[in-house]
Amino acid sequence: MTWSVSLRVRNDLDELTRLAEWLNTCGEQHSIPEQTVQHVDLCAAEAVTNIMTHGFAEAGAHEIAVRLGQQGKDVVLEIEDDGIAFDPTEAEPPPLATLESTRIGGWGMRIVRRFSDEVRYRRINGRNCLTLIFRQPSPTGT
Amino acid sequence: MELRSEEMPNGVKLVTLAGRFDIAGTQEIDQRFTALTATNKALIAVDVSGVSFLASIGIRTLVSSARALANRGGAMALIGPQPLVEQTLLAAGIDSIIPIYPNLDEAGRGLQASATAH
Numbered sequence: 001m002t003w004s005v006s007l008r009v010r011n012d013l014d015e016l017t018r019l020a021e022w023l024n025t026c027g028e029q030h031s032i033p034e035q036t037v038q039h040v041d042l043c044a045a046e047a048v049t050n051i052m053t054h055g056f057a058e059a060g061a062h063e064i065a066v067r068l069g070q071q072g073k074d075v076v077l078e079i080e081d082d083g084i085a086f087d088p089t090e091a092e093p094p095p096l097a098t099l100e101s102t103r104i105g106g107w108g109m110r111i112v113r114r115f116s117d118e119v120r121y122r123r124i125n126g127r128n129c130l131t132l133i134f135r136q137p138s139p140t141g142t
Numbered sequence: 143m144e145l146r147s148e149e150m151p152n153g154v155k156l157v158t159l160a161g162r163f164d165i166a167g168t169q170e171i172d173q174r175f176t177a178l179t180a181t182n183k184a185l186i187a188v189d190v191s192g193v194s195f196l197a198s199i200g201i202r203t204l205v206s207s208a209r210a211l212a213n214r215g216g217a218m219a220l221i222g223p224q225p226l227v228e229q230t231l232l233a234a235g236i237d238s239i240i241p242i243y244p245n246l247d248e249a250g251r252g253l254q255a256s257a258t259a260h
Contacts, residue, residue, distance in 0.1 A: 017166045038195070038226050045164060045197045096235035097205060099212050104205060107198040107234035114233035 001076065003030065004069030011052045011062040016045055019066060026068050032075055036134050039115040040068065040077050043132050046108035047079050047088075055083025055128070075134040077116075080127055087121045088112070088130065143167035144192070147178050154185045154250045160192030163200030163227075172203050179207040184216040185253040187246055191222035196230045208240045217256045219249040 007022045009015035020041055027037030048064055056062055067078040093113075094106035113119065118133035143161035150156050157178055161167050179186050188204070190196075208218040220242045223231060231237055243249035 013165050016164065020162075020164065035226075041195065042197065042226075042230065049165070049197070049199065097239060099209060099239045102209075104202055105198065107201050107236075110233050110235070111198060111230060114229065 001069040001071050004067050006067045008063045008065050043112045043116050046111045050108050051081045073136040077132045079130045082127050085123050089119050089121045143171045145171045152250045154187050156187050158189040162195040163193050164197045165199050168199045182214045186218045187249040189221045193227050196227045217253050219253050221249050
């Protein structure tokens with residue numbers, strides 16, 4: 001990567017506020033376009049919420065590592081956790097909720113797919129490694 | 143997050159939300175929002191034009207209240223989402239559960255039509 005910065009958060013939903021503040025500060029420091037920062041912020045919130053809510057079978061303390069960087073023109077967000085293996089590129093999103101159904105949730109993955117340009121997943125040494133790519137238009141427009 | 147509510151002359155309750163509708167924002171308003179929308183046959187227009195960010199945790203609050211309202215013979219509509227929030231609502235398919243209108247007049251007409259239809 002051209003540059004990258006990292007943050008570790010505990011598996012506690014209150015940490016999401018610190019994550020959002022950190023992403024927005026990094027975006028400003030590295031002059032990432034505002035719209036891209038918004039998309040990264042949203043995808044990070046959804047992916048990390050998903051890990052904290054569903055990723056750990058037992059109630060112990062875990063850390064989730066978040067890395068923001070740039071590779072060529074693209075902004076790259078990497079999220080790594082030691083939770084249950086989950087490949088979001090393989091999982092089918094649940095059917096859309098309706099007013100009549102009682103099911104709630106299942107929106108996070110749809111939001112991640114909508115606002116990132118590419119989702120990659122690898123399982124390495126018992127850890128989930130999720131990579132989200134946010135493509136940036138070429139400065140010359142080509 | 144900020145939450146205000148106002149009873150309008152056309153029988154619609156206007157609820158205005160502003161700020162980041164993320165986990166922290168949801169924790170701030172969830173109970174009051176749920177209480178405001180727990181009225182029989184209420185027509186609730188939620189002005190989200192001041193919401194800058196909507197995460198699925200906020201969507202959960204909106205959908206839970208919309209379902210509770212529908213079960214009590216009422217209805218909910220959303221007004222004026224900013225582009226990012228509207229794109230999030232569409233990506234999650236929420237527009238098929240809670241209709242989205244550009245302004246209060248159109249939301250009021252839509253809510254009254256849905257109330258007379260039931």
